[in-house]
Amino acid sequence: MGEVFTFDHPLIQHKLTLLRSKETGPKEFRELADEISTLMAYEVTRDMPIREVEIETPIQTMKANKIAGKKLGIVPILRAGLGMLDGVLKLIPTAKVGHIGLYRDPDTLEPVEYYCKLPTDINERDLIVVDPMLATGGSASAALQFIKDRNPRGIKFMCLVAAPEGIERVQKDHPDVDIFTAAVDEKLNDHAYIVPGLGDAGDRLYGTK
Ligand SMILES: O=P(O)(O)OC[C@H]1O[C@H](OP(=O)(O)OP(=O)(O)O)[C@H](O)[C@@H]1O
Ligand SMILES: O=c1cc[nH]c(=O)[nH]1
Ligand SMILES: [Mg+2]
Numbered sequence: 382m383g384e385v386f387t388f389d390h391p392l393i394q395h396k397l398t399l400l401r402s403k404e405t406g407p408k409e410f411r412e413l414a415d416e417i418s419t420l421m422a423y424e425v426t427r428d429m430p431i432r433e434v435e436i437e438t439p440i441q442t443m444k445a446n447k448i449a450g451k452k453l454g455i456v457p458i459l460r461a462g463l464g465m466l467d468g469v470l471k472l473i474p475t476a477k478v479g480h481i482g483l484y485r486d487p488d489t490l491e492p493v494e495y496y497c498k499l500p501t502d503i504n505e506r507d508l509i510v511v512d513p514m515l516a517t518g519g520s521a522s523a524a525l526q527f528i529k530d531r532n533p534r535g536i537k538f539m540c541l542v543a544a545p546e547g548i549e550r551v552q553k554d555h556p557d558v559d560i561f562t563a564a565v566d567e568k569l570n571d572h573a574y575i576v577p578g579l580g581d582a583g584d585r586l587y588g589t590k
Contacts, residue, residue: 383558385548386424387565393420397541397563401579407588411464414513414586417541417563418468425509425539425561426453426473452505454533458483458512458524459496461583465511465539477506481524485516490573492523499531507535513582515543515562517573518550525555541582542566544575 388394399405400413432449435442453473457466459482470476482496500506508528515521521538528536536558538551543562546569551560566575574580584590 382552382556383560385543385552385565386559386561388421388424388561388563390420393417393563396420400541401577403580405585407586410585414464414541414582415468418465418511418539419471421539421561421563422469422472422509425469425537451507452502452534453477454479454500454503454506454508456481456499456508456510456524456528458510458520460484461514461586462510462512464513464582464586465541469509469511469539476509477502479503479508479528481510481527483520483524485520485573487572490517490519492520494523494527497527499528503528504532504534506533508533508537510536510538511540512538513541514575514578515540515547515551515560516569516575517544518547518554521547521551522554525551525558529555537561542575542578544569544578 396413396417430449431446433444434447436445453476455469455476456479457463477500479499483492486493538558539561541563543565568576570576
């Protein structure tokens with residue numbers, strides 16, 4: 382079963398509190414989502430392989446570490462996932478980016494796909510799929526399946542707020558995918574919104590409500 386990593390770093394928790402507050406408008410919401418994503422990416426990439434190379438400092442030659450040419454990809458789930466993309470790219474600027482367009486039908490709660498464009502060499506890449514919200518897990522599970530059908534080397538899922546129901550769904554459908562989240566909340570409400578959550582991440586990022 383995939384592991385769940387919850388981030389208890391004070392900076393992440395502080396910024397997440399500001400992000401959740403209903404007083405926070407779109408500009409600040411975008412900035413906070415970006416900053417939290419960068420901080421999380423630092424940990425999500427902790428297991429990247431390194432190799433020793435020889436360099437010359439101004440003083441002498443030394444053996445030093447470099448990342449061992451690992452090919453990465455970042456896949457935001459549109460639209461709200463875009464709010465996490467630049468924050469991750471700040472730390473991994475050479476990663477390729479794929480996009481999956483999905484929205485959750487408000488009546489059936491089923492994910493509806495409207496766009497998919499992934500790097501052609503996805504089978505040589507380790508991917509980080511990003512979406513701020515893991516609610517029922519329907520969107521994440523569907524996105525992970527589209528991606529898996531193209532045989533990437535490995536996949537991690539990174540979100541800001543997860544519900545226990547969404548974690549259970551991803552662990553059941555995709556036991557090989559680890560989940561990285563800034564918080565695991567209490568439950569879903571009758572409209573499948575995360576409680577206490579932060580509301581509709583896409584609307585808060587882009588001011589559409
Ligand atoms: O786990 P689930 O129950 O599937 O819900 C989570 C999904 O809902 C939100 O997207 P939304 O459908 O609001 O689309 P948007 O990003 O375009 O706003 C969110 O960004 C996730 O993709
Ligand atoms: O709480 C939720 C659930 C689904 N999508 C959101 O944006 N927020
Ligand atoms: Mg939305």
